[in-house]
Amino acid sequence: MTGRFPIEDVTPSVSCGRYPAKAVVGELVPVSCVSYREGHHALGVNVVWRGPDGETEPFTRMRPGEPGLDQWHGMIRPDRVGRWTFTVEAFEDPYRTWRDAVVKKIGAGQGLEDLANDLAEGADVLDLAVKIVPQEHEDRVRAAAAALRDEQMSLFARVSPALDLEDLLWQHPVRQQVTTTRSYAIWVDRQRALYSAWYEFFPRSEGAEIGPDAIPIKHGTFATAAERLPAIAAMGFDVVYLPPIHPIGKINRKGRNNTLVARPEDVGSPWAIGSDEGGHDAIHPQLGTLDDFRAFIRRTEDLGMEVAMDLALQAAPDHPWVRSHPQFFTTRADGTIAYAENPPKKYQDIYPINWDNDYRALRDEIYRVVMHWVNQGIKIFRVDNPHTKAVNFWQWLIPKVKETDPDVLFLAEAFTRPAMMNGLGKVGFTQSYTYFTWRTTAWEMREYMGQLLASLDWMRPNFWPNTPDILHESLQHGGPPMFKIRTVLASMLSPSWGMYSGLELFEHVARPGSEEYIDNEKFELKPRDWAGAERSGRSLAPYITRLNRIRAANPALHWLRNLRFHEVDNGALLCFSKRDADSGNTVLVVVTFDASNVQWGNTTLNMPELGLDWHERFTVVDQITGATYEWGQHNAVRIDPYVEPAHVFVLQRN
Structure with missing residues (x-):
């Protein structure tokens, strides 16, 4: 800070400005600070912000917060992808100082003789304002200054035109003794960085055929997987996430259910990347060719979706890197390369990366791989276990990629300690599992x-009810109502959510004593009878489709900063709302966490958060059932999870 007035606690500021904050195009980004001055003169505060090309945008005047706290709040709305910067400025506002004093003196009964100096000083301030206001307002300000100097007019006639300039001179203030903070950065992504719906599936399972004991008869390809895409698009998903599509290691390949010894027919784990058929820049030959993958990407785009690719920085024992770059790995005392371990678990089919042996060569090789896929049309990477890789590598890689391709997004699959999860977000990851x-x-x-x-x-969070690795006990035992509950929570609370295929079929059987699926698709082909499930009515797909359509139709659900909770007197129920300031669209959700019992509750709504006065009545329309109710601040709610475990209301003013 340089200048006359203190400016403190500026936000958004990540780690004292060490990292850029995050926003997306069109998002209202709150800016706040604490600023104050001595005495009774008026202080003004504004935000000056600059776009990715350094151009200065019109400044945003900040408004004071709660009286006595010296907090100031404003909003900025970036409209392009890239690195934006902002500074906060505090200044003496002589017009407001003058106006406040004159209003108080007139209110105390002082007359023209008492206010002679005030009127002259006010005219001088307006002379300065003439040079600042837009041209179409100059004559109005000149006339107000002339009135203040006209001794033939009454006090009311002299001061009224100047007092009426309050709104104009709020937007275009006379600023003196301007104090400026350091510059703070905001990285602005495209909107999909915040609002997205992901669907994960294994291409090799689509169109596959298996025999007894899950022995593969036919392997799925990109062409057969593309036949699944219309159904995914019809459910309302916009990101199709594929597990690794590279050659799978043959040495120490794992068998079904992660057994140590694979049968000759077993397909292995896609995360054991690399063989004599290629590494991270190659396509598994049974899936097809690079041209086939490009065709899959084009088909996905034709359906209004895009492909997210897995970036798993690890290698199978027969990965080409093991021969060409053995320094990328850790060599043990006996000369062998160390495989991955999470004691007591052992992953003999995977070699972890060593980030300390030859860091520069390693980072350059990974950058080459990432850009190879970017050049094929991939703009989203789901990064496997980024918390087991060097944090400074991500701090280098992500901005490096965005230098030439700012639309590329990175999702962190980091189920780990909060400090690490937050740290990965700070150094550049676009979204995170949670x-x-x-x-x-x-x-x-x-x-x-x-x-x-x-x-x-x-x-930014991305909520997933399930993944190939995670089948929570609530889904194992909660039945179809719990599948609905978790899907409602994921899709309504978070602007970004995702699911692993099989959720819509209520797949719920776990390996005994674990949160992992039995007969896990990570280690075998798993063709599913989608059409049969639809015909029999044993599918969650229509419900998922409804939720994604609700999300698309209601802009309030596209954001997270607008999430507000409301009180309900039953601990099994959660009540929350989201409101979009631009459209006035408001969504109110009441959902049960109990998949077995009917629950009653009484809500106490924070009406201003819904854009309403405390006394107002309003109509709510349930977007799932179509039912309509008349509501107010206090409402009784009954939820039967076997009928419908949630209300997703859109508000309509009466």
Whole structure:
């Protein structure tokens, strides 16, 4: 800070400005600070912000917060992808100082003789304002200054034109003694960085055929997988995430259910990357060719979606890097390369990367691989276990990629310590998996959402009810109602959510004593009878489709900063809302966490957060059932999970 007035606690500021904050195009980004001055003269505060090309945008005047706290708040709305910067300025506002004093003196009964100096000083301030206001307002300001100097007019006639300039001179103030902060950065992504719906599936399972004991008869290809894409698009998903599509290691290949010894027919884990058929820049030959993959990408785009590719930085024992770059790995005392371990678990089919042996060559090789796929049309990477890789590598790689391709997004699959998850967001990851899966009570979810809202400037959540690795016990035992509950929570709470295929078929059987699926698709082909499930009505797909359509139709659900919780007197229920300031669209959700019992509750709504006065009545339309109710601040709610475990209301003013 340089200048006359203190400016403190500027936000958004990530780690004291060390990292850029995050936003997306069109997002209203709150800016705040604490600023104050001595005495009774008026202080003004504004935001000056600059676009990616360094051009200065019209400054945003900040408004004071709660009286006595010296807090100031404003909003900026970036409209392009790239690195934006902003500074906060505090200044003496002589017009407001003058106006406040004159209003108080007139209110105290002082007359023309008492206010002679005030009127002259006010005219001088307006002379300065003439040079600042837009040209179409200059004559109005000149006339107000002339009135202040006209001794033939009454006091009311002299001061009224100047007092009426309050709004104009709020937007175009006379600024003196301007104090400026350092520059703060905001990286602005395209909107899909915040709002997206992901669908994960294994291309090799689509069109596959298996025999007894899951012995593969026919392997799926990109061409057969493309036949699944219309159904995914019809459910309302916009990101198709594929597990690794590279050659799979043959040495120490794992068998079904992660057994140590594979049968000759076993397909292995896609995350054991690399063989004599190629490494991270190659396509698994049974899936097809690079041209086939490009065709798959084009088909996905034709359906209004895009492909997210897995970036798993590890290698199978027969990966080409093991021969060409053995320094990328750790050599043990006996001369062998160390395989991955998470004691007592052992992953003999995977060699982890060593980030300390030849860092520069390693990072350059990975950058080459990433850009290879960017050049094929991939703009989203789901990064496997980024928390087991060097953080400074991501801090280098992600901005490096964005230098030439700013639309590329990175999702962190980091189920790890909060400090690491937050750190990965700070150094550049666009989104992150979260602990959503393990928040299974209304209180836990509300408390966790508070944590995520507090970290939104650097970490955006993506909620997944399930993954190939995670089948939570709530889905194992909760039945179809719990599948609906978790899907509602994921899709309504978070602007970005995702699911692993099989959720729509209520797949719920776990390997005994674990949170992993039995007969896990990570290690075998798993063709599914989608059409049969639809015909029999044993499919969650129509419900998922409904939720994604609700999301698309309601802009309030495209954001996270607008999430607000409301009180309900039953701990099994959660009540929350989202409101879009531009459209006035408001969504109100009441959902149960109990998949077995009917729950009653009474809501106490924070009406201003819904854009309403405390006394107002309004209509709510349930977007799932179509039912309509008349509501107010206090409402009784009954939820039967076997009928419908949630209300997703859109508000209509009466």
